[in-house]
Amino acid sequence: MIHIYLCEDDNRQLTRWKNTVEKYLLMNSTESQLYCAASSPAELLSIRKKSTVIGLYFLDIDLQSDKNGIELAQEIRKYDPRGYIVFVTTHSEMAVLTFRYKVEAMDFIVKDEIKTLPDRICDCIKNAENNYKTQLNASNRLLSVKVDKTSLIFDQDDIVAITTCEENHKIMIHTKNGVRQMAGSLKELNAILNSTFFQCSRSVIVNLRHVLKYSKEDAVLTMDNKETYNVSIRMMGKLQKALKQI
Structure with a gap:
């Protein structure tokens, strides 16, 4: 099972992400769950601390908060070192920072590309589930x-x-x-x-x-x-x- 987390301070964007994920989960046979749709890093981290399940995180970088998305990813790594992190942002120039901060991002999606955004989100879920399946198989689980x-x-x-x-x-x-x-x-x-x-x-x-x-x-x-x-x-x-x- 994978828990899916969303963090986006723009409620309209957050709703679009949420609808995309829910549609994917409804249309596919999967045990993954949309576990959190948060508008702030503090809210996401509070929920993350209550779970022991590996996560897939879709994070905006500019969160208008005390932490940006990259700093939030660093915090997430303390609780979920093997989780899958995806940045969704208009700031494509910040992609290089994800390597500097060593958060091991799975993907980087430019949110301005509205037409392809849902497909990119769904592809990330599929890839995370396939990787998770491989890990379980290797550990006889x-x-x-x-x-x-x-x-x-x-x-x-x-x-x-x-x-x-x-x-x-x-x-x-x-x-x-x-x-x-x-x-x-x-x-x-x-x-x-x-x-x-x-x-x-x-x-x-x-x-x-x-x-x-x-x-x-x-x-x-x-x-x-x-x-x-x-x-x-x-x-x-x-x-x-x-x-x-x-």
Whole structure:
């Protein structure tokens, strides 16, 4: 998952960016989210500090604030060293400063080019998602689930649990950000999940990294998103061994 942040002091421009991003997210199968549309650096940083998810940042440079966009990018790097930063500005001559300040910008978009601006924003989202997918794959965290004619990409570390659904051949993928229902089976997913996952019953697979508490007496797992799952009797011994290895 990628959280998308926007920072632009002109409300009309900010609305255009926001509409472009929302349209992209609506038209594409993705777990990315528009997480913040701010008019000031302070507002964006306040929201950024509450998240642990990698971000994609579209920043104006001239923000009419105590920080310009490049200085804001420097602050962002303290919280999100691997995030993707894109500058959108009328000041094309300032592109060289992004290298001097070592903020590792992903792209530099001139906002005066109104006709191409939406496509450039969408291209940046696509590129960020592709790079993110490559990183997950390299670290054995990628989970690609087919949805209709496309694939939905999950970071396995973000998944709290996977459960069966009342509908046949449907599963529910639970993350801290919500639940997604899709076609599939626990057996199919269990074969491709990494070693942090454990099937605690016929209807539930949990990510052991998200276990907050295990009550042996009640045979119940409490997850860090406050959900609870029962553990079948035959899996209790295996679960205790698996928890010791995490």
